[in-house]
Amino acid sequence: MSIFIDENTKVIYQGLTGSQGRYYGLLNKEYGTQVVAGTNPKKAGTDVEGIPIYATVAEAKEATGATASCIFIPAPGVRGAVLEAAEAGLELVVAITEGVPAHDEAYFFNKLKQDFPNTRVLGPNCPGLISPGKSNIGITAGHIAKEGGPVGIVSRSGTLTYQALYELKQKDIGVTTCVGIGGDPVPGTSFIDCLEAFEADPDTKAVMMIGEIGGSAEEEAAEFIKNKMTKPVASYIAGVTAPPGKKMGHAGAIVSGGKGTAKAKMEALADAGVQVGENPTEAGELMAKIVASL
Amino acid sequence: MDLLEFQGKQFFAKFGIPVSDGEATTDVDEAVAIADKVGYPVVVKAQVHTGGRGKAGGVKLAANAEEARTHASNILGLDIKGHIVKTIWVEHASDIAEEYYASFTLDRSAKLHLGMLSAEGGVEIETVAEENPDAIAKIHVDPVAGLTEESCRAWVEAAKLNPQATDGAVDILMKLYTAYVDGDADLVEINPLILKPTGEVHALDAKVSLDANAIYEHPEYEQYDATQPRDDREEAANEKGLQYVGLDGSVGVIANGAGLAMSTVDVVNQVGGSPANFLDIGGGANADVMAGALEVINNDPAVKSIFINIFGGITRGEEVANGIIEAMGRVQIDSPIVIRLDGTNAVEGREILQPHLDEKLQMQETMLDAARTAVELAKV
Numbered sequence: 185m186s187i188f189i190d191e192n193t194k195v196i197y198q199g200l201t202g203s204q205g206r207y208y209g210l211l212n213k214e215y216g217t218q219v220v221a222g223t224n225p226k227k228a229g230t231d232v233e234g235i236p237i238y239a240t241v242a243e244a245k246e247a248t249g250a251t252a253s254c255i256f257i258p259a260p261g262v263r264g265a266v267l268e269a270a271e272a273g274l275e276l277v278v279a280i281t282e283g284v285p286a287h288d289e290a291y292f293f294n295k296l297k298q299d300f301p302n303t304r305v306l307g308p309n310c311p312g313l314i315s316p317g318k319s320n321i322g323i324t325a326g327h328i329a330k331e332g333g334p335v336g337i338v339s340r341s342g343t344l345t346y347q348a349l350y351e352l353k354q355k356d357i358g359v360t361t362c363v364g365i366g367g368d369p370v371p372g373t374s375f376i377d378c379l380e381a382f383e384a385d386p387d388t389k390a391v392m393m394i395g396e397i398g399g400s401a402e403e404e405a406a407e408f409i410k411n412k413m414t415k416p417v418a419s420y421i422a423g424v425t426a427p428p429g430k431k432m433g434h435a436g437a438i439v440s441g442g443k444g445t446a447k448a449k450m451e452a453l454a455d456a457g458v459q460v461g462e463n464p465t466e467a468g469e470l471m472a473k474i475v476a477s478l
Numbered sequence: 479m480d481l482l483e484f485q486g487k488q489f490f491a492k493f494g495i496p497v498s499d500g501e502a503t504t505d506v507d508e509a510v511a512i513a514d515k516v517g518y519p520v521v522v523k524a525q526v527h528t529g530g531r532g533k534a535g536g537v538k539l540a541a542n543a544e545e546a547r548t549h550a551s552n553i554l555g556l557d558i559k560g561h562i563v564k565t566i567w568v569e570h571a572s573d574i575a576e577e578y579y580a581s582f583t584l585d586r587s588a589k590l591h592l593g594m595l596s597a598e599g600g601v602e603i604e605t606v607a608e609e610n611p612d613a614i615a616k617i618h619v620d621p622v623a624g625l626t627e628e629s630c631r632a633w634v635e636a637a638k639l640n641p642q643a644t645d646g647a648v649d650i651l652m653k654l655y656t657a658y659v660d661g662d663a664d665l666v667e668i669n670p671l672i673l674k675p676t677g678e679v680h681a682l683d684a685k686v687s688l689d690a691n692a693i694y695e696h697p698e699y700e701q702y703d704a705t706q707p708r709d710d711r712e713e714a715a716n717e718k719g720l721q722y723v724g725l726d727g728s729v730g731v732i733a734n735g736a737g738l739a740m741s742t743v744d745v746v747n748q749v750g751g752s753p754a755n756f757l758d759i760g761g762g763a764n765a766d767v768m769a770g771a772l773e774v775i776n777n778d779p780a781v782k783s784i785f786i787n788i789f790g791g792i793t794r795g796e797e798v799a800n801g802i803i804e805a806m807g808r809v810q811i812d813s814p815i816v817i818r819l820d821g822t823n824a825v826e827g828r829e830i831l832q833p834h835l836d837e838k839l840q841m842q843e844t845m846l847d848a849a850r851t852a853v854e855l856a857k858v
Contacts, residue, residue: 260694285662285692286584290621293589298622325791325822341737346791350821367736369586396737399586422740425747430723432740432756446744463745465846 305372500569727752795827
């Protein structure tokens with residue numbers, strides 16, 4: 185099994201007619217994802233390589249029975265796009281777009297929590313998620329992941345996620361689902377949401393968690409792992425040597441006021457029984473040992 | 479984007495928050511003219527992106543034109559923690575009865591906005607939080623519902639300010655919340671928020687950090703880009719649109735993706751080296767971006783070796799390799815380069831690089847080995 189998506193998940197691409205949406209939408213379709221529709225009010229009735237375009241998410245859902253969407257539209261439109269998908273009743277909204285204002289993220293996170301609790305947002309500013317061999321929604325290169333299991337991956341960083349998938353594949357270790365939650369200040373889906381889902385998924389036997397400096401999401405995840413998880417976890421935190429007060433690329437990746445340091449996160453995770461690697465390679469090796477002992 | 483105090487005050491004024499009458503200048507004569515205009519006594523304040531201005535002699539009270547001239551000429555050009563003062567702000571000095579603290583920021587853990595208000599203002603809020611946490615009244619604000627006047631008043635009462643300040647504080651805090659939300663700020667902070675002997679409440683300082691992602695909604699924010707604290711390297715990288723942070727070491731770092739770039743900086747440190755920078759060239763690695771990145775790093779005199787760490791995802795290894803070769807043809811590089819290329823079609827990419835390898839361009843298969851080689855080369 186996988187979490188959040190599987191081979192039956194039908195996905196609408198909001199922004200399929202744009203260059204990024206078209207490129208990754210078709211790549212995802214080629215991978216095997218059920219890319220059933222795109223939306224663009226100005227291009228309703230047309231198609232992208234046979235994928236029909238509807239004016240609204242509600243119409244696309246009505247026509248195709250889709251339960252998920254993937255957003256590739258520019259940052260100014262993301263707040264509206266997320267709310268439209270939620271109002272249409274989709275269960276999963278994957279927002280790839282980077283550069284969304286933090287106030288927009290805080291607004292739609294709370295709006296969904298209050299009015300559309302059945303809609304999960306992943307991202308924004310995330311690579312998406314992949315259940316290798318079943319479905320790939322977003323910008324992950326599908327072929328760097330080995331299908332099957334027993335490992336689930338959750339990560340705040342894009343390239344480090346690919347690195348993890350690739351290292352596990354080199355070691356012939358399969359992945360149930362790999363979720364990139366993104367590096368923004370208000371991610372729609374948290375580490376804990378994913379850990380909870382992996383804990384409940386019978387095919388996932390161990391979890392790899394990749395964090396980075398900034399915020400306290402890793403510390404909260406550590407608390408959850410300590411109290412609620414039975415499955416082993418290996419982890420890596422990027423930014424051990426990052427200087428305080430400087431944003432390291434991701435909007436959320438900043439050490440401020442002595443909080444959010446990698447050291448504090450690594451200690452919290454180690455205290456929760458997590459195997460913490462000093463670098464991505466070491467974390468991969470720790471995971472290989474865990475898998476060998478399962 | 480962090481605003482200078484005077485930019486923050488102008489930002490506050492747009493939302494109706496009372497600030498002192500004053501103007502910014504880069505010139506001594508003009509400073510005196512402003513002082514004459516706003517009326518003595520005046521305060522002359524250094525405009526720099528760092529705290530501790532007062533201790534460094536960057537904030538001075540002047541009773542007359544002569545003093546204003548002396549202070550303005552002393553403060554302009556002053557070095558405050560490595561920040562040279564180019565601009566000063568001259569404002570009419572306020573009479574102060576009490577000093578408070580007020581701010582709004584995002585509580586990432588609660589995923590709600592957080593307001594903080596304290597009767598103990600004028601000092602670092604971190605110090606208050608540590609020594610007397612009960613002196614800070616906090617309020618969580620739901621971004622959907624917003625801040626109501628009723629809850630704002632209850633919050634002000636919980637902070638136990640002088641009752642004389644209640645109405646003025648509620649008014650300012652409501653406006654401060656609007657400024658925070660409508661202005662797309664990451665942080666708005668008034669420290670001190672003062673109560674004057676006459677009973678008025680007034681923002682005596684302004685600390686504002688704006689969300690650069692929201693610039694499309696506020697084109698006027700472009701002006702703040704020019705006053706961001708950047709060293710020459712960061713300025714050059716910013717002009718090329720690169721995600722660059724200057725560090726103090728000798729190994730230049732180029733990687734694709736923020737996480738991998740951070741990780742590369744870590745690994746260089748772990749094997750005993752010292753990175754000169756963090757540089758994320760984004761998901762791909764085409765020749766233009768690579769050439770720009772190499773140029774920025776090459777212009778840093780502290781750089782003794784360069785570590786290019788690329789993981790191909792969607793971008794294929796051969797594209798990356800061709801990009802590197804082409805970029806190297808365009809930029810004359812002084813320091814030796816170590817490349818680690820992994821991921822999609824890494825084997826094909828490495829084959830393309832193979833004939834170009836020599837002492838100045840080396841390749842390693844793993845991130846750790848590449849970091850070790852780059853660090854060794856930086857020591858030569």
